[in-house]
Amino acid sequence: MKYRLIDQKYKFMSFFDTDTGAYLRTGILDKNGKDTGRDPFMGSFPNxxxxxxxxxxxxxxxxxxxxxxxxxxxxxxxxxxxxxxxxxxxxxxxxxxxxxxxxxxxxxxxxxxxxxxxxxxxxxxxxxxxxxxxxxxxxxxxxxxxxxxxxxxxxxxxxxxxxxxxxxxxxxxxxxxxxxxxxxxxxxxxxxxxxxxxxxxxxxxxxxxxxxxxxxxxxxxxxxxxxxxxxxxxxxxxxxxxxxxxxxxxxxxxxxxxxxxxxxxxxxxxxxxxxxxxxxxxxxxxxxxxxxxxxxxxxxxxxxxxxxxxxxxxxxFDRFRKRLKTACPGCRHQELCKGGCSLFPEIVFCDKDKKVNRFDDIKDKGEKDDE
Ligand code: SF4
Ligand code: SF4
Missing domain, CATH: 3.20.20.70 (Aldolase class I)
Known part of the structure; x- marks a missing residue:
């Protein structure tokens, strides 16, 4: 069975074939339904x-x-x-x-x-x-x-x-x-x-x-x-x-x-x-x-x-997402990498200065204030 999911909130579509496991997610769609090429950050429900x-x-x-x-x-x-x-x-x-x-x-x-x-x-x-x-x-x-x-x-x-x-x-x-x-x-x-x-x-x-x-x-x-x-x-x-x-x-x-x-x-x-x-x-x-x-x-x-x-x-869950959204400001790979793992910074295969202290940065800004 093949089916299509339309994520109205985050403006993208995904396609799934239950027989083969093939999965495709579009980029964010503009108001005419055209793929902008930008990846959605998240879905309104876990895939x-x-x-x-x-x-x-x-x-x-x-x-x-x-x-x-x-x-x-x-x-x-x-x-x-x-x-x-x-x-x-x-x-x-x-x-x-x-x-x-x-x-x-x-x-x-x-x-x-x-x-x-x-x-x-x-x-x-x-x-x-x-x-x-x-x-x-x-x-x-x-x-x-x-x-x-x-x-x-x-x-x-x-x-x-x-x-x-x-x-x-x-x-x-x-x-x-x-x-x-x-x-x-x-x-x-x-x-x-x-x-x-x-x-x-x-x-x-x-x-x-x-x-x-x-x-x-x-x-x-x-x-x-x-x-x-x-x-x-x-x-x-x-x-x-x-x-x-x-x-x-x-x-x-x-x-x-x-x-x-x-x-x-x-x-x-x-x-x-x-x-x-x-x-x-x-x-x-x-x-x-x-x-x-x-x-x-x-x-x-x-x-x-x-x-x-x-x-x-x-x-x-928003608190977890905030880490991915705000990690490593200024790094040219931010969009693709999002700072890697939010739970264990020591496993992230990156030694750029931008990565260092990113958790401290977030804490300094009062990470838990929004809970
Ligand atoms: S972990 Fe490294 S590559 Fe990834 S976004 Fe941070 S600085 Fe950039
Ligand atoms: S262990 Fe892997 S999946 Fe879990 S938070 Fe870290 S990077 Fe994400």
């Missing part, structure tokens, strides 16, 4: 919602991610909450019908291990929402892979460098599921990333490798944060810039690095941090945040009875 259906991780006690060198940003080793209830998920999905295109199912653990996994996917389908998710692959089997084929867009397997990683990728590809690899890029994994990109050494048949920048959230450590001055960072982006037999993607948190180091990537294909602009996160207990990495809940809005739309248009 993509990260829905944290998992409240706890069945691998938490065994430390599956820690053994793979990944610090769970949701602190799955320590925090245990109930999974999202089916009626809460349904309440969310109904509000998003023909407003959000995609749900990225996630939270603290593998979404394919949720007790109501298939019903959750069915609810998405009933509301014309394409579900995607990331899994460790530990519990993947042919039955789950067939369910994914029936309902999901793409499935990503976290690169945990284990037998179960490879088995899950093979099982999903055999079920003809569009399968990606999600690779957390940090100090401890960048050498391997460069080597594998150079050698095109990722499993055959995958759709894409998506690099997700390590953040010091939850159990993610500061030691693993990459420094823009580390020569390996430039080398990595150089490899991203080259052609590969699979697609290579990056999370929007890496956009400042692409702007700085890549030469062949079209600026039109880049979208910097979409938090509170086109996407948000909803936790298993119905706490809504601009981004799932806001583990300190600095920008939390409690839903129910508050609706998603009310939370989206409230002052808390």
């Amino acid at each position: 993509l919602i990260d829905v944290g259906i998992m409240g706890h991780c069945i691998h938490g006690k065994t430390g599956l991610c820690a053994k793979a060198g990944i610090g769970c940003y949701q602190s799955g080793l320590m925090v245990e909450k109930p999974n999202m209830r089916l009626e809460d998920f349904s309440w969310i999905a109904k509000q998003c019908r023909h407003k959000s295109n995609q749900f990225a199912l996630g939270g603290r653990g593998d979404p394919d291990q949720h007790e109501d996994f298939e019903q959750i996917l069915q609810i998405c389908k009933e509301n014309d929402i394409v579900p995607n998710f990331t899994t460790s692959g530990y519990g993947m089997n042919t039955e789950i892979a067939d369910i994914c084929k029936k309902y999901c867009g793409a499935i990503a397997v976290s690169w945990y460098r284990s037998d179960y990683t490879i088995n899950a990728i093979k099982t999903l590809i055999a079920a003809k599921v569009k399968t990606n690899v999600h690779y957390v890029l940090g100090n401890n994994t960048i050498d391997e990333a460069i080597r594998r990109l150079k050698a095109n050494d990722f499993p055959q048949g995958i759709n894409a490798v998506i690099f997700l920048l390590h953040k010091p959230a939850g159990q993610g450590t500061c030691e693993n944060v990459l420094d823009v001055k580390d020569p390996r960072v430039e080398q990595f982006f150089h490899e991203v810039d080259n052609l590969h037999p699979f697609k290579v993607g990056l999370d929007s948190c890496s956009v400042p690095g692409v702007i700085r180091f890549c030469k062949h990537i079209l600026p039109q294909s880049l979208d910097t941090c979409e938090g509170a602009r086109f996407s948000c996160y909803i936790d298993s207990d119905l706490t809504m945040l601009p981004c799932s990495f806001d583990q300190k809940k600095q920008y939390a809005v409690k839903l129910n009875p508050l609706t998603i739309e009310e939370g989206w248009n409230g002052t808390v």
